[in-house]
Amino acid sequence: MVCPNKEEADLVFGQLKFTVRRIYSSPPAHGAYIAADVMNSSELYALWQNEVYMMRDRIRAMRQKLYGVLTARIPDRDFTYFIKQRGMFGYTGLSVGQVRRLRDEFAVYLLDSGRMCVAGLNTSNITYVADALAEVLK
Incomplete structure (x- = not known):
């Protein structure tokens, strides 16, 4: 990010840190949903287990x-x-x-x-x- 001066760069950096923190603190849930689907389906679980083997x-x-x-x-x-x-x-x-x-x-x-x-x-x-x-x- 390019800013006209250090003060503005510090403000922008602070906003970016705030945004990134929210992303890391609240990861998306879709991975957990996929894992739950696999673990709760005997067919998908068997496929997954075979791939792990x-x-x-x-x-x-x-x-x-x-x-x-x-x-x-x-x-x-x-x-x-x-x-x-x-x-x-x-x-x-x-x-x-x-x-x-x-x-x-x-x-x-x-x-x-x-x-x-x-x-x-x-x-x-x-x-x-x-x-x-x-x-x-x-």
């Missing part, structure tokens, strides 16, 4: 593939933690320096803590990501 199985498959590629690239290192962990995210144990190297040299993004989004892996990128991980772990 498919997502879980895909994430498990990505963990297994990541484990397989890394184990093939660095056979003397134990990567079982990838298949023992559960959920959409995984902890790699990488240092901040290794994470930055992944980012700078391979455009693979993890949190500085070494946490990665396993759900973001797919059949098109998993070998590239695993090779990049193997390279920074050598």
Whole structure:
């Protein structure tokens, strides 16, 4: 927002903060209505449950593939933690320096803590990501 002076900018900013606060304090209810519809319909619930199972199985498959590629690239290192962990995210144990190297040299993004989004892996990128991980772990 462009204003002619600081005083007017401060007034506009105050109004924007007030507007945003109302939005965050009172989120829309339609998501809750959709969830209620799904939970109260045996057919929709079964469809939703099947989709959740498919997502879980895909994430498990990505963990297994990541484990397989890394184990093939660095056979003397134990990567079982990838298949023992559960959920959409995984902890790699990488240092901040290794994470930055992944980012700078391979455009693979993890949190500085070494946490990665396993759900973001797919059949098109998993070998590239695993090779990049193997390279920074050598």
